[in-house]
Amino acid sequence: MAENNTPAAPPAKKGKLKLIILLVLVVVLAVGLSVVGTLWFLGGGLPGVTGNDEAPQEEAEVFQPSVYLNIDKALVTTVQAENGGRQRYAQVYVSLEADTPETLAAAELHLPLVRSQLVSLLGNSDFTELQTPQGRAALASSMLATINQVLEQEGEAPLKGVLFRNFVVQ
Structure with missing residues (x-):
């Protein structure tokens, strides 16, 4: 085969x-x-597995953008000059920053009192300090504390910040 x-x-x-x-x-x-x-x-x-066995986790914070209120009229006053020298002026335009529109509405309601307090605070400032970035930052911090104190006295929520839109000392 x-x-x-x-x-x-x-x-x-x-x-x-x-x-x-x-x-x-x-x-x-x-x-x-x-x-x-x-x-x-x-x-x-x-993927596809839910974690129901674990303890409930805290909900993540949701980003909430700030809201702003421009104070249209400038804060203008004389400031303390060094060694009793010539008279100095300060002109500041500010905006208020808050977390909610309701807080800004409360600040706007009490704006005459807020403006009065801010002008007094600005008038008590030292001219040489206002010429430095640190002095302006300290002024913004003081303004925020002053406004929040006024709002607290009126039973309102505090603001988040005070922003300078224009700042002139001469």
């Missing part, structure tokens, strides 16, 4: 195809596990 010397090609082709499919599955599984592991270690949790 004659023997067939041709190699069996089809079985070798099936073996290579199975090997390629197996390697692709291993690579996809490795990538998927690395993504899930990264999410788990970074605290994002596993």
Whole structure:
């Protein structure tokens, strides 16, 4: 009987195809596990799994932008000059910063009292200090404390900041 010397090609082709499919599955599984592991270690949790087993976490603070009120009229007064020298003037335009519009509405309601207190505070300031950035920052801080004191006396919420729009001393 004659023997067939041709190699069996089809079985070798099936073996290579199975090997390629197996390697692709291993690579996809490795990538998927690395993504899930990264999410788990970074605290994002596993996708599709809710963390009901854990204690309830505090809700994250939601960003709330500030609201502003421009005081249209300038605060103008004389300031204390060094060594009793010539008379010096200060002109300041300010804006008030708050977390809520209701706080600004309260500040606007009491604006005559606020302006009076701010003009007095500005008038008691030293001219040489107002020429430095640190002196202006201290004045803004003092103005904020003064306004918040007025609002507290009136039973209102405090402001967040006082901003200078224009600042002139001469």
